[in-house]
Amino acid sequence: MTFAASGIYTAPEIFLNGDETTKVDIWSLFVTMIWTLDAGGFRRRRLQFKSVTDVQELVSLEAVCGDLSPICEMAIFDPEKRVTAAQMLVKCYNEQELSIFRSQDLALVRDLGETSASNSALPHPFLRAETLDR
Known part of the structure; x- marks a missing residue:
């Protein structure tokens, strides 16, 4: 089974x-x-x-x-300890590009120690912002 x-x-x-x-x-x-x-x-x-x-x-x-x-x-x-959707958006798509996120989410992402202003670290091209914008 x-x-x-x-x-x-x-x-x-x-x-x-x-x-x-x-x-x-x-x-x-x-x-x-x-x-x-x-x-x-x-x-x-x-x-x-x-x-x-x-x-x-x-x-x-x-x-x-x-x-x-x-x-x-x-x-x-x-x-x-699991992230929120807003935290993942901040991490993956650069906090300056987001118009809606809470400051507490940004602080929690920074606490994770992995705020990536670049989404080039994402493993698959379809996950990158430039691909999603098409």
Whole structure:
């Protein structure tokens, strides 16, 4: 029996305590990116998942070592430490280019120590701003 369906996209906190905030969507988006890019052979490897722990281990591995490591903050297990959408926009697309972000989000991104004014660190061309502007 394999662990399948939408459970692979479910954030850890849902399984642990059922708390649902917007941070669950950040986790799910990261897993969607892994699926879409088939990072680490995720689609093939999903057939081997026996539990949610198997999924979370592969997500964590891809966040640290994989092509998506530049956006690894989206896959932080603890939702209190996981980034918000605004923080990721600030990190990836340069804070000066954003017209809507809260100063607390900017401060939290700076605390992460990885405010990248350049989006050239993103691993795939379709994630870069110049591609999205087309």
